[in-house]
Amino acid sequence: MPTHSEPLRKLGFLTIGLFDPADPRPGHASTLELIELGEQLGFDSAWLRHRHLQHGISSPIAVLAAATQRTRRIELGTAVIPLGWENPLRLAEDLATVDILSGGRLNPGVSVGPPMHWDDVKGALYPDTAEAEDFSYERVLRLLRFVRGEAATEFRGVEGIEVFSDRVQPQSPGLARRMWYGGASLRSARWAGENGMNLLASSVVRAEGPDEAGYDFAAVQLAQIREFRAHHPEGERARVSQGLVVIPTDSASAEQQAKYRAYAASRLPRTTAPQGPGRLLFAPDLVGTSxxxxxxxxxxxxxxxxxxxxxxxxFTFDHEDYVQILTDIATRLGPALGWRPAA
Structure with a gap:
């Protein structure tokens, strides 16, 4: 089990891929350029958020397919794909295809639950089956079965000159071990562990347990990590990746530093107590020198x-800001955490 005295082994970054709706191409191009920069700087992984009906990347798998052709080493992940918007069989095909194109570098992260603003979107998303859709963990299990190569149909064989498989094609060996679950509660952490997935721990958790002394984000997340590993077949060796917001200022201009601190300050109130009916607790953004x-x-x-x-x-910074932040993370913060860049 890692401890604070051990060096950081894998360093990655996560972006939403913001774009201008009036001219979306530059934003998407910027995301691809950042992934290329990440590989040049030695990052181990680059991850894309998933945003539907917003001005962020709505199809991370399509963008990562493009990234596979512009990179050779860096791992590519999604954090996370909300499965309520997806057909697990079709998604399994897309994931395996991109994994094949990448040479086995894809790390798909997923989550479950009804799509956001369900009552507003269900008529467009599932006009005939909205009431029958299952948004439980079973949706993830369906995806895992297809990725792992279990039968998707009872038919296989030759029909005319066409050959049909009973499994999702292509199959990508090793992809199943690189499937991640984005968990923010003890229940989801336990489920991910029981089902042998990896755990994505983000900057948002669900406040759980007694709050006599107030909720501490790190303590809540620690409990979830321990719950995950306690139920995972690999125990303390089970993989967990943490996704806090960090903004190093080592090489930032005075103007950039002011922007970064104002951004963090505007988001600080939401970190002081659980938010909304979901009782979500947010981690403070970390701004300062490495x-x-x-x-x-x-x-x-x-x-x-x-x-x-x-x-x-x-979410809302400019391309040159991201270049500065990524460069400082790779050249200053990472080494301060004991990390060494990939060759």
């Missing part, structure tokens, strides 16, 4: 239990 951020991370109870991270980039 030395300052490393000190805070080493004191973070949940960070002490992981040796993989996918630090989240802020």
């Amino acid at each position: 030395a300052e951020i490393a000190e805070r991370l080493h004191a973070h109870a949940a960070f002490q239990q992981v040796d993989e991270v996918a630090f989240a980039l802020p």
